[in-house]
Amino acid sequence: MLNLDTSTGIAFISENSPVRAQLRQYVQGQQMVMTQTAFNELTNIVQSIAGSLEQARASRFLQRVAVIRDNPSVRSLNLQITRNLGANDIIILGTGDQLGITTMTADAKAVRAISGQGVDFSVYVHPPCRLRGN
Amino acid sequence: MKVAIEHYLSSTYKLIQRAFPDGVKQEDYFPLLALLYGEMSDRNLAEVMAHCTGKDYYLVLNDVYGVGSIDEPDAEAIAKLKDRLLACGYAEWLEE
Numbered sequence: 583m584l585n586l587d588t589s590t591g592i593a594f595i596s597e598n599s600p601v602r603a604q605l606r607q608y609v610q611g612q613q614m615v616m617t618q619t620a621f622n623e624l625t626n627i628v629q630s631i632a633g634s635l636e637q638a639r640a641s642r643f644l645q646r647v648a649v650i651r652d653n654p655s656v657r658s659l660n661l662q663i664t665r666n667l668g669a670n671d672i673i674i675l676g677t678g679d680q681l682g683i684t685t686m687t688a689d690a691k692a693v694r695a696i697s698g699q700g701v702d703f704s705v706y707v708h709p710p711c712r713l714r715g716n
Numbered sequence: 717m718k719v720a721i722e723h724y725l726s727s728t729y730k731l732i733q734r735a736f737p738d739g740v741k742q743e744d745y746f747p748l749l750a751l752l753y754g755e756m757s758d759r760n761l762a763e764v765m766a767h768c769t770g771k772d773y774y775l776v777l778n779d780v781y782g783v784g785s786i787d788e789p790d791a792e793a794i795a796k797l798k799d800r801l802l803a804c805g806y807a808e809w810l811e812e
Contacts, residue, residue, distance in 0.1 A: 589758065592781055600785075626774045663724050665812075668759040688781065692757040710758070712782035 583613045585678035586647065588623040589688035589710055591616065595628065595640045597716035601709050605686070608706060614647045617677045619670050621649045633716040655680040657701055666695035679703045725764045727809055728756065732768045734804035740769050747793040749776075750783045751801070755810065758784070 586594075593601045616624065621644075628640045658676025663669055671692040678685030685703060687693065688710035696703060721729045732740065732748070740748060745765075752761055762777035769776070798806065 588777075589781055592778070623774070623777070627778050630772060630774045631778050663722075665724055665728055665756045665760050668757050668763070670759050671757050688784065689758045691754065692759075695757065710781040710784040712778045712785060 583615060583681065583683045584609055584706075585674070585681065585683050585685040586614055586616050586620065587674050587685060587687035587689065588620045588627070590686040590708065591620065591624040591640075591643065591647075592627060592713055593688060593708065593711040594643050595632070595636050595713065596711045597633070597635050597639075597714045599711045601711055605708060608686070608708075615650045615681075615683075616647050617650055617652050617674050619652050619673045621647075623670070627713060631713045631715055633714070635716045636713055650677070650681075653677050653680050658703075661696060661699055661701060664695060666698075667692050671695075675703050675705070678705075721764065721767050725760060725767075727812060728752070728760075728764045729767060731801065731805055731809050732764070735801050735806075736768070740765075743793075744797060745769065746779070746783060747790065747797045749779060751794050751797055753780065753783050 590605065593599055594605055628637060632640060652673050654673050654676025658672050658679050661667060661672050671689065675685050675696065684706050686706045686708065688708055690707045693705050693707055736744065749761065749765060758777065758780045762773055762780050766773040766776045
C-alpha cells in the first residue's frame with residue numbers, strides 16, 4: 583500500500599507529465615491511498631485548473647485510489663510546524679507513518695525538515711509537476 | 717476578510733511586504749516563487765504567496781509545483797529579485 587501526497591496525484595494527472603511513467607512503474611501492483619486532506623487539495627486544484635484532458639485523467643486516476651481518513655502518528659504530531667513543514671504536510675506524511683507505509687511526495691523540503699527534527703518517515707520523493715490546464 | 721497569517725510564516729510575509737510594499741507584480745511572481753522554493757515547504761510557500769498576492773491558494777500551490785519542475789524561470793530575473801530581497805533582510809531570514 584502506498585500513501586500519495588497531493589503533489590503525486592498532480593504529477594499523475596498532469597498533461598505530458600514527465601514523471602508519470604516513473605510513478606506508474608513505482609506503484610505497479612500496489613494499492614494507492616490518499617488521505618482526506620490530500621484528496622481535498624487535489625480535487626480543489628483539479629477543479630480550479632485542469633482542462634478537459636486533465637479532468638478526464640483525474641477521474642480515471644481517482645477510481646484507482648482509496649481515500650482514507652487523516653490519522654497522523656503520535657510522533658508526527660510532535661513535530662514542530664516551521665516554514666519548511668506545514669500542518670497538512672504533517673497530517674499527510676504522518677498518516678502514512680501511522681499506517682507503516684511509504685508516502686509518495688514531490689516536497690523534498692518537507693521531508694528534509696522532518697529528518698532535521700530527528701524523525702525519518704518512509705518516503706518516495708519524485709520531481710514535481712504542475713497541471714497545465716489542458 | 718483576509719485571514720491572519722500563521723506565526724511561522726510571519727517573517728516571510730514581512731520580508732515580502734518590505735521588498736514589495738506596493739504588492740507583488742506579475743513579472744516578479746514566478747521569480748519570487750523560484751527564489752523561495754528551496755527554503756519553504758510547498759504548502760507554506762503557497763500559503764504565504766496567496767496571502768501576499770490575493771491569488772487563490774490552490775492556483776499558487778500548482779504554480780509552486782511548476783517552479784519546482786523542469787520549467788525553470790529566468791535566472792536573471794531571480795538574481796535581480798534576490799538583490800531586492802537582500803536589501804530587505806533576506807540574509808537574516810535565511811538564517812532564522
